Amino acid sequence: xxxxxxxxxxxxxxxxxxxxxxxxxxxxxxxxxxxxxxxxxxxxxxxxxxxxxxxxxxxxxxxxxxxxxxxxxxxxxxxxxxxxxxxxxxxxxxxxxxxxxxxxxxxxxxxxxxxxxxxxxxxxxxxxxxxxxxxxxxxxxxxxxxxxxxxxxxxxxxxxxxxxxxxxxxxxxxxxxxxxxxxxxxxxxxxxxxxxxxxxxxxxxxxxxxxxxxxxxxxxxxxxxxxxxxxxxxxxxxxxxxxxxxxxxxxxxxxxxxxxxxx
DNA sequence: ATGACTGGTGATACCAGA
Numbered sequence: 001x002x003x004x005x006x007x008x009x010x011x012x013x014x015x016x017x018x019x020x021x022x023x024x025x026x027x028x029x030x031x032x033x034x035x036x037x038x039x040x041x042x043x044x045x046x047x048x049x050x051x052x053x054x055x056x057x058x059x060x061x062x063x064x065x066x067x068x069x070x071x072x073x074x075x076x077x078x079x080x081x082x083x084x085x086x087x088x089x090x091x092x093x094x095x096x097x098x099x100x101x102x103x104x105x106x107x108x109x110x111x112x113x114x115x116x117x118x119x120x121x122x123x124x125x126x127x128x129x130x131x132x133x134x135x136x137x138x139x140x141x142x143x144x145x146x147x148x149x150x151x152x153x154x155x156x157x158x159x160x161x162x163x164x165x166x167x168x169x170x171x172x173x174x175x176x177x178x179x180x181x182x183x184x185x186x187x188x189x190x191x192x193x194x195x196x197x198x199x200x201x202x203x204x205x206x207x208x209x210x211x212x213x214x215x216x217x218x219x220x221x222x223x224x225x226x227x228x229x230x231x232x233x234x235x236x237x238x239x240x241x242x243x244x245x246x247x248x249x250x251x252x253x254x255x256x257x258x259x260x261x262x263x
Numbered sequence: 264a265t266g267a268c269t270g271g272t273g274a275t276a277c278c279a280g281a
Contacts, residue, residue, distance in 0.1 A: 010269080010270070011269095011271075014271095063271050063272060064271080064278095064279070112279080112281045113281080114280095115281085124279095153280095153281065163264095166264070166265095170281085171281065172281055207281080209265095209280095209281070210269050210280095211265080211266080211267070211268050211269095212267065213264095213267070215268095219265090221281080223281080250269090253280085253281085
């Protein structure tokens with residue numbers, strides 16, 4: 001059995017205490033973090049080492065973005081894509097060694113895309129769609145079982161947001177984003193593990209704004225995902241969203257996802 | 264419906280997040 005988790009931590013240095021609590025309570029073998037907001041030299045390696053997460057691959061940058069995959073089972077860095085083609089640290093891939101030898105885990109932080117859902121008026125929205133386009137061409141050529149996970153910054157299903165109609169023009173849930181993410185899914189036949197285990201239309205949010213008027217009304221969105229190759233999806237045995245972390249002191253605005261695989 | 268949030272920074276205003 002291998003347990004894999006993903007969490008947009010929104011500054012790993014600020015929230016290392018919460019990461020420690022999460023690791024002790026959920027005990028994943030592998031944890032993929034997004035928005036670590038630090039360069040690799042300042043990543044809290046010693047704290048992870050002390051917890052037994054002795055295998056770490058960090059793709060950081062100063063102040064913004066950044067991803068890291070830490071593990072208590074052996075792994076090696078496998079890939080490092082720049083799907084936005086602008087130097088930002090938004091992806092790192094690893095290949096597990098040891099008990100789950102050969103499993104590839106792609107840790108990705110898809111750009112948020114700015115405020116205006118129009119690539120002519122908003123460069124960031126175009127970059128988000130282009131990022132997905134490059135991911136799709138990559139997925140089309142994939143030839144081995146893979147788990148891709150992280151902060152996708154898109155809530156694809158109507159029931160992945162608190163009010164589908166109200167959010168149709170809000171970046172993260174616009175039809176063009178949902179369609180573009182759908183093309184990525186179809187390029188490889190990815191299986192959305194969140195919905196395999198918690199079928200639509202059940203509530204399944206992973207993000208709530210820091211703004212109180214959204215949080216207090218449970219106006220969440222499902223922006224974080226774990227998608228598996230079809231043969232790997234058949235090995236997934238349990239999946240959970242650890243929603244309680246959103247109620248901890250000084251929390252990340254995202255909560256972790258955890259999946260157990262029988263491999 | 265969404266303004267009243269949060270983190271990082273050669274920073275004590277501004278950018279970015281979504």
